[in-house]
Amino acid sequence: MRKKISLMLPLLCAPLAFWACGDGESNSGTSANGSVSEADLVVATFDDLPVCSDKREGATAYVKDEKTAYICEDGKWISDDETDGDDSSSSVKPSSSSSDKIDSSSSVKPSSSSSVKPGSSSSKKDDPMSSSSFKYEQDSTAYEQPDVVKVKDKSIAGVSQKGPFVTGSAVKLYELDGETYAQTGKSFTGKITSDNGEFGVSSVTLASQYALLEASGYYRNEVSGKKSGGTITLNALTDLSDREKVNINLLTHLEYERALYLVGTGVNVPAAKKQAEAEIFNAFGIQGDFANSEDLNIFSKGEGNAALLAFSILMQGNRSEAELTELLTKFATDIEKDGEWNDASTKAKIADWANEQDLNGKLSSIRSNINSWGLGSAPDFEKYVRNFWYANYGLEACEADSKGVVAATTNELVEAYGTKTRYICNGEGWVEASDIEKDTYQWAAGEDGEIKQGSVTKSVNYVYDGAKNAWRNASTVEAALGGCTETREADISLNTGKVNGTWYICKNRKWESTNNITVDTQGWVEGSDGDIKKGDSTDVQYKYDEALDQWVATNANDVSLGLMGCTTNRTGEIGKSGETYYVCKNSNWQVAAEIDYDTYGEKCTSAEVGKTMNGKETATNKYYCSSKGWVSLMGDWTFDVPKEARLNPEITYGTMTDKRDNKTYKTVKIGDQVWMAENLNYADSTKMPSLKGKSWCYDNKAENCDVTGRLYTWAAAIDSVALANDADNPQTCGFGKTCTLPAIVQGVCPSGWHLPTYDEWQTLFKAVGGSSAAGKALKSGSGWSGNGNGTDTYGFSALPAGDRYDDGIFYNAGYYALFWSASENDSNYAYYMNLLYRRGSANMDSRSKYAGYSVRCLQNSN
Numbered sequence: 001m002r003k004k005i006s007l008m009l010p011l012l013c014a015p016l017a018f019w020a021c022g023d024g025e026s027n028s029g030t031s032a033n034g035s036v037s038e039a040d041l042v043v044a045t046f047d048d049l050p051v052c053s054d055k056r057e058g059a060t061a062y063v064k065d066e067k068t069a070y071i072c073e074d075g076k077w078i079s080d081d082e083t084d085g086d087d088s089s090s091s092v093k094p095s096s097s098s099s100d101k102i103d104s105s106s107s108v109k110p111s112s113s114s115s116v117k118p119g120s121s122s123s124k125k126d127d128p129m130s131s132s133s134f135k136y137e138q139d140s141t142a143y144e145q146p147d148v149v150k151v152k153d154k155s156i157a158g159v160s161q162k163g164p165f166v167t168g169s170a171v172k173l174y175e176l177d178g179e180t181y182a183q184t185g186k187s188f189t190g191k192i193t194s195d196n197g198e199f200g201v202s203s204v205t206l207a208s209q210y211a212l213l214e215a216s217g218y219y220r221n222e223v224s225g226k227k228s229g230g231t232i233t234l235n236a237l238t239d240l241s242d243r244e245k246v247n248i249n250l251l252t253h254l255e256y257e258r259a260l261y262l263v264g265t266g267v268n269v270p271a272a273k274k275q276a277e278a279e280i281f282n283a284f285g286i287q288g289d290f291a292n293s294e295d296l297n298i299f300s301k302g303e304g305n306a307a308l309l310a311f312s313i314l315m316q317g318n319r320s321e322a323e324l325t326e327l328l329t330k331f332a333t334d335i336e337k338d339g340e341w342n343d344a345s346t347k348a349k350i351a352d353w354a355n356e357q358d359l360n361g362k363l364s365s366i367r368s369n370i371n372s373w374g375l376g377s378a379p380d381f382e383k384y385v386r387n388f389w390y391a392n393y394g395l396e397a398c399e400a401d402s403k404g405v406v407a408a409t410t411n412e413l414v415e416a417y418g419t420k421t422r423y424i425c426n427g428e429g430w431v432e433a434s435d436i437e438k439d440t441y442q443w444a445a446g447e448d449g450e451i452k453q454g455s456v457t458k459s460v461n462y463v464y465d466g467a468k469n470a471w472r473n474a475s476t477v478e479a480a481l482g483g484c485t486e487t488r489e490a491d492i493s494l495n496t497g498k499v500n501g502t503w504y505i506c507k508n509r510k511w512e513s514t515n516n517i518t519v520d521t522q523g524w525v526e527g528s529d530g531d532i533k534k535g536d537s538t539d540v541q542y543k544y545d546e547a548l549d550q551w552v553a554t555n556a557n558d559v560s561l562g563l564m565g566c567t568t569n570r571t572g573e574i575g576k577s578g579e580t581y582y583v584c585k586n587s588n589w590q591v592a593a594e595i596d597y598d599t600y601g602e603k604c605t606s607a608e609v610g611k612t613m614n615g616k617e618t619a620t621n622k623y624y625c626s627s628k629g630w631v632s633l634m635g636d637w638t639f640d641v642p643k644e645a646r647l648n649p650e651i652t653y654g655t656m657t658d659k660r661d662n663k664t665y666k667t668v669k670i671g672d673q674v675w676m677a678e679n680l681n682y683a684d685s686t687k688m689p690s691l692k693g694k695s696w697c698y699d700n701k702a703e704n705c706d707v708t709g710r711l712y713t714w715a716a717a718i719d720s721v722a723l724a725n726d727a728d729n730p731q732t733c734g735f736g737k738t739c740t741l742p743a744i745v746q747g748v749c750p751s752g753w754h755l756p757t758y759d760e761w762q763t764l765f766k767a768v769g770g771s772s773a774a775g776k777a778l779k780s781g782s783g784w785s786g787n788g789n790g791t792d793t794y795g796f797s798a799l800p801a802g803d804r805y806d807d808g809i810f811y812n813a814g815y816y817a818l819f820w821s822a823s824e825n826d827s828n829y830a831y832y833m834n835l836l837y838r839r840g841s842a843n844m845d846s847r848s849k850y851a852g853y854s855v856r857c858l859q860n861s862n
Contacts, residue, residue, distance in 0.1 A: 039069060042143050042266040046070075050145060052077050061266070134282045136339065142271035148178030149241045151206040156190075157199065160215035160234065160248040161298050162312060164197030164375060166227060169217025171199040171248075176237075178208030181260065192217065196299070196375040209241035210269065215248045222298075222313050225369030230321035236294055239269050243294075250312050251293040254280050254328060257336045279339035283331075284311055285391045286384055299376030310384030313366060317353045348413035351392030354385050355416070359432050386429055395423060395430050403427035406441040420456050435460055440471045449483025467509065477504050477511040484511050492522055496537075503537070516540050521551045530564035543567060545587075557582070557589035574600040599623050599630040612645065622782070636785040637800055637814025639704050643678055646780045651795030653677055656859075658750040660687060667859070668795040671767030673760070674859035677797050679709025682748055690721040691748070696852055698802055699810050708801035708813075711852035714830040717755055717820040718747040735849040738827045745822040749857035756858040758823035758844060761833045765842055768794055774842035775835050785814035788837025798835050804852030818853040 039062035043049055046063050050056070052072040059072045069080040156173060169192040175184045190201035192215070199215065216233040220226070236252035237259055255276035262272035270292075277293045290296070290304030298309040315331075316324060327346070334341050341347070357363050363382050370378040394410030396402065405425045409416045422438035423430045433441075439454030440462055446452065448466025451474055463474040463483040478484065481497040484506035488494045495506040496519045503519040504511040520535025520542065527533065527544035532554060534541050542551040543558055543565025558565045563575040566584040573584045574597050583592040598615035604625040612633070615621030622633040624645040631640050647653065647666060654667040656676070661684060666677035683705075685692040694716035697705035715734040718741065723731040733739035747755040756764075768777040779790025780797045790798070802813030817835040824830040825846035832853055834843055847853075 039266055040264065041145070044140050044143070046077075048143075049077050134279075134340075136275050136278050138267060138271055138275065142267050142275075145266075145268050146209075146239075146241070148207075149209045151204060151209055151211075151240050154204045154240065154244060156201045156204055156211075156213075156240065156244060156246055158213075158246045158248060158294070159197040159297060160192060160199055161197050161219075162228075162232060162234065162250060162316070163220035163222045163298075163370075164195060164373070165192045165199075165215055165217045165219045167192055167195050169199075169215060169219075169231075171201060171216075172214045173201045173204060174212040174214065175206045176208060176210040176212055178210060181210060181263065183212065195220070195373070204240075206240065209239050211238055211240055212236070213238060213246055213248055220373060221316060222309070222370055223316050223318065223366055225366075225372065228321055232321055232325060237269070237273065238294055246294045247297060249293065249296060249298070249308060250315060250328070251277060251280060251296065251308055254332050254335075255293055257332045258339060261336050275339070276335075279335060281307055281311070283335065283341035284314060284384070285388050286311070298370075298378070301377075301379050303379075306379035306381045307384050309370075309379060310381040310388070313381060314350050314354060314385060314388060317350060345413055347392055348411060351389040351411075352415045354389040355393070355414075358382075358386055358389065358429075390430055393423070393430075396425075398425035398428065398430050400427050406433050406438050422456060436462065436471065436473060443471060445469065446471065449485040449488070451479060451482055465509070475511060481511060484509050496522075515553070517542065517551065517553060524551055527551070529567050529569055532558060532565055545569075552587075555588050561589055563589055594618065594621065595623060595630055595632050595635075602630070604630045610642075610644070633782040634789075637783050639698075639701075639707050639813075641707070641783065643707050643797075643799065646783050646799055647677065647797050648781060648792040648795045651792075653795060656750070656753075658682060660684065660750060666797075668797075670764060670794045670796065672861075673764060673767065675764070675796060676753070676857045677795055679799065679801060680712075680748060680855040680857055681705050681709040682750075683710060688719060688721070688748065690716050690719045695748075696804055696810075698804075698813055708799050709854055711801070711804045711810075712748060712820065712855055713852060714820055714824070714849035716748060717853075717855050718745050718822060722746075733824075736827050738824065741822060741824075744860065747822065748855055753857040753859050755820065755822040755855065758821050758831045760858055761819075761821055761844060764796075768796075771843065772841045776840040778842060779817065779835055783814070784837050786837045788815070790835075800835075800837060801854045803854075806848050806850035818847075818851075819856050820853045824849070 040059045041049070041061040042064065043061060044064050046066065049061055049063070049070065052075050056072045061070045061072075061077065062068070063070065070077040071080075072078075160169065160171065171190040171192060173188040173190070175186040176182065177184055184207065186206070188201050188204050190199050192199045197219075201213075204211075213236045214233060217231050218228050219232065221228050234248050234250065234253040235256050236246055236248040237256050238246045238252075240246075255273055258276035258279065259269065259272040262275055263269060267275070273293065277290070278287075281287065281290070286307045288303050288307065290307060291302070296304050296308040298305060298312065315327060319327065330343065330346070331341060334343055357366070363385060367378050367382070390398070392411055393414055393416070395407055396405070398405075402425045406422050408422050411417055420438075422433040422441075424433035424437050435454065435457050438456045439460060441455065443452070443455075446464030448464060450464040452462050452464070452471070454460040454462060461474040461479040462471045463478050464470075465472050465483070466485065474483070477497075477499050480499045481504065482488075486509065489506045489509070496514070497504055497511070503514045503516050505514045505518050516535065516538050517540075519537045520540055522536070524533070526549065529544060529546035531544045532541055533544075533551070541554045541559055543554045544550075545552050545565070545567040547568035554565055557563075561575070561577040561582060563577060563582065566573075566587050566589045568587070570584045571586075574592055575582050575584070575589065581592040581597040582589040583596045594615070594617075598617050598621050599613065600616065602613055602616075604611070606627065608625045609627055611625040613623050613625075615623065623630045624633050624641050626640045626642070628640050631638055633641065633645060651668060654669070654674075655664055656667050657664045661682060663681060665680075668675055668677040682688075683691060683695060685695075691712075694713040695710045697703075697710060698708060718733060720733045723733050723739070723741070723745075729742065731739040731741065733741065744754045745757075746753070749755055762771075764778075765771045765774040768774045776790045777793045778796040778798045779788070779792065780799055781789055781792040784790070784800050788800070798817040800812070800814045800817050802811055802816055803818050804810050815837045819833045821831040821833065821844070828848060829846040830849050831844055831846050834845055
């Protein structure tokens with residue numbers, strides 16, 4: 001008894017890189033006469049059935065014109081009606097393929113109903129790119145099965161691309177059974193020979209034309225531009241009967257499971273692959289009559305190549321290799337049975353990524369990455385990436401006639417859904433709309449100055465600008481006061497307003513902050529310099545500044561002191577309010593310093609520099625006219641007062657001229673000694689190499705040397721180079737060395753003068769009353785800080801020149817006067833004389849020879 005035919009899908013399975021094999025489950029239920037979707041083979045007429053050979057024993061077929069199912073038994077095709085019906089649950093073994101010749105030129109195109117434009121309405125609420133409207137129709141040649149053809153000693157070449165696999169990646173070619181499409185166990189090995197993904201497999205001999213190619217390795221990531229962090233494996237099912245070139249890519253990889261499923265329904269391999277290719281592309285909103293998947297190349301021109309690259313980029317996204325693998329597996333499983341990708345959530349995530357890449361200009365970076373590899377120019381992939389996210393966001397096609405259209409996404413699964421984000425068609429594509437574009441979309445013209453709340457962003461206000469016939473963003477002030485128009489600007493009663501405590505005026509069609517002045521003084525005429533007047537709108541008082549020719553805000557002293565306003569022209573004026581003197585400075589009455597009112601009214605111009613005067617209010621005060629104005633001779637130290645002003649006017653000074661540089665110095669006789677009354681200021685390191693890098697002006701300011709002379713190291717002061725070169729008594733002197741100096745050391749001093757010794761300083765102390773009184777007697781009568789002035793009884797006029805530490809920092813100007821002696825203490829220290837602001841004594845001490853001190857030269861005795 002023959003069994004009743006129960007048509008089930010064949011269990012076709014072949015290894016697919018990192019995917020699990022499909023189960024090949026049968027469809028539930030069949031019609032009385034079987035179902036075309038359940039048959040191993042579908043033909044138009046009974047005459048189209050292939051020979052029922054031993055290899056086809058148990059295979060099922062469906063004849064369309066008879067609407068009848070058949071089974072191959074004992075060399076004959078037996079119809080469903082001829083079988084007994086007592087075992088309807090029996091199943092049929094997996095089908096063998098037909099030996100009919102494949103018509104490789106057969107046309108396989110999507111039906112006219114498959115055309116889906118981005119943004120077209122979807123039958124699925126949560127998936128604007130639902131493929132339910134896409135239907136792929138095969139023609140009759142798709143069911144013509146080719147003969148099994150042997151392949152003999154053929155070389156197979158191609159490129160393996162995700163991005164391109166890198167050099168050294170492995171490639172394998174597996175032989176497939178010509179009827180079951182299962183691997184036979186026979187394989188051939190090749191490898192990627194260049195970084196563009198090229199590979200070759202030679203001497204291929206197969207029992208059938210069907211083969212599975214597999215590429216495994218690292219690849220170049222199109223998105224990052226870098227080599228992948230992990231490896232992947234891609235496959236390609238191919239018919240080698242009439243080809244020697246096979247490219248391996250994501251499309252060949254993902255079509256594999258779907259193609260095998262279709263082969264199980266009776267569709268031949270080329271037609272099955274073509275349908276799978278179309279369905280995969282359709283899942284990404286791509287339609288077109290493209291080349292076969294194994295002929296596509298991401299570095300070649302053409303729409304199919306561009307579509308492949310876009311598809312590869314979208315699948316890659318920002319995924320790791322493991323995440324990409326997982327996505328590919330889920331995708332292949334999803335489309336295997338019905339050719340539809342139903343994962344709306346994943347589509348939305350990919351669309352969000354594509355949206356971010358597009359709107360942030362990152363697609364150009366991806367193109368640059370690909371082109372930088374130097375393997376070829378990337379085709380025009382961008383439009384397919386854009387169309388994918390457009391369609392997933394539910395946006396209509398953006399064309400010239402839809403320029404300016406603003407729309408929100410209709411896809412509940414994308415990130416922008418339910419937000420204030422809107423998109424605008426610029427005539428070439430969709431871009432994110434600005435606030436004003438989305439908020440004022442389809443608004444009619446308004447009245448000049450009209451304020452209106454945004455349609456989308458309710459917190460933003462817009463003002464209609466009649467001069468430009470357009471809506472624009474309203475400022476916070478405009479939102480409160482209304483638009484600033486030409487009419488309001490011309491009307492003083494309308495052109496001001498107050499917002500959050502600040503006054504504004506309508507000017508040049510904008511509200512400008514006036515800081516109260518303009519509001520208060522609009523229409524005021526000029527006044528007299530210093531006049532004070534209360535504002536018209538506030539309690540603020542204003543003063544008229546004649547030099548500025550305008551009213552300006554007063555300060556508290558302008559009003560309270562009764563001195564009228566301090567203005568530009570009154571700068572420097574002294575006024576008295578109560579018992580306090582004030583000076584007009586920087587437009588404000590300030591408490592005057594003693595020098596201000598003590599010298600008030602006395603000129604101190606460049607012509608008067610050097611002039612001195614007693615104070616007008618305090619006659620005991622003395623002032624000096626410097627290039628910077630009056631300075632006190634009684635107060636703390638300043639370099640602004642020249643050395644001449646510090647000399648004792650009661651002393652008759654002598655002079656000497658240093659012939660080396662023609663500088664003239666004051667001199668004074670104290671006891672039996674004749675001293676310079678000024679600090680030495682000789683600096684020519686060419687004539688005296690000892691000075692090179694060993695003398696300085698205080699704070700490295702040349703003008704300071706004009707006042708207090710230079711600061712010298714001990715080696716410079718004694719002219720160590722000259723001593724070393726002395727033909728009669730050469731001495732190596734300086735830091736870290738001891739030497740026997742001559743009785744008189746000229747050092748840095750002019751001819752006829754010398755650097756005083758320890759004993760000669762002591763002689764000076766005795767001449768002025770001893771060490772304890774010498775400090776007071778030798779210090780200048782002015783310039784010492786901290787009330788440290790001396791009496792300068794003898795005209796020595798020691799100035800607090802300060803010093804330079806051996807760390808290179810300057811200290812103590814105004815507080816210390818330190819002078820080298822020609823006597824050394826030890827190899828590192830030499831003696832110096834010191835006067836301190838807080839002491840009345842003069843002392844000798846020793847310090848590092850690296851220190852920078854002043855030099856007072858002593859005249860050689862006759």
